Amino acid sequence: MLPRILNALLGLWLIVSPAVLQVDTNIADNAHIVGPIIVTVSVIAISDSVRNVRLVNTLCxxxxxxxxxVMGYNNLPATINDLVVGSLTIGLSLVRGHVGHQFGGGWRSLFQDDPDHSRQASQR
Structure with missing residues (x-):
């Protein structure tokens, strides 16, 4: 859970960083698009049932x-900021974390004769 929270904080920093670093509109627009995506994905991925959504942040x-x-930044602090935030986001999104609960069996359970969740339900 901690890596997801840290990623959410990185996304929030990315949202406010254009104002702090005083960058031009193209760089700010990029941060204002990618930042909320990182925050949203991180908050969603806190739940055990959708933990793999965290991998979307790898793309971000x-x-x-x-x-x-690609965008031709002409601002060194903004370039360093994106490189640091991007590296940390990738690193934190690859941390799998502890999965406390198993939910169903996913799509593959539809094609199994005796899926795990069916066996567990009949034992209760």
């Missing part, structure tokens, strides 16, 4: 790593 972090060159 990857975009932040290449955005300075």
């Amino acid at each position: 972090g990857g975009w932040l790593l290449i955005a300075p060159w």
Whole structure:
């Protein structure tokens, strides 16, 4: 859960960083789009049942790593900010964490003769 919270905080920093770093509109627009996505995905991924949603933040972090060159940033602090936030976002999104509960069996359970969740339900 801690990596998800830290990722959410990184997303919040990304939202406010254009005002702090005083960057131009293209860089600010990028931060104002990617930041809320990182926050939303991080908060959703706190739940055990949708923990794998955290991997969407890997894509967001990857975009932040290449955005300075794709968008042609002309601001060194903004470039460093995106590289640091992107790297941390990728690293934190790859932390699997402890899964406390198992929910159903996913889509693969539809194609099994005796799925785990069915066996557990009949034992109760």
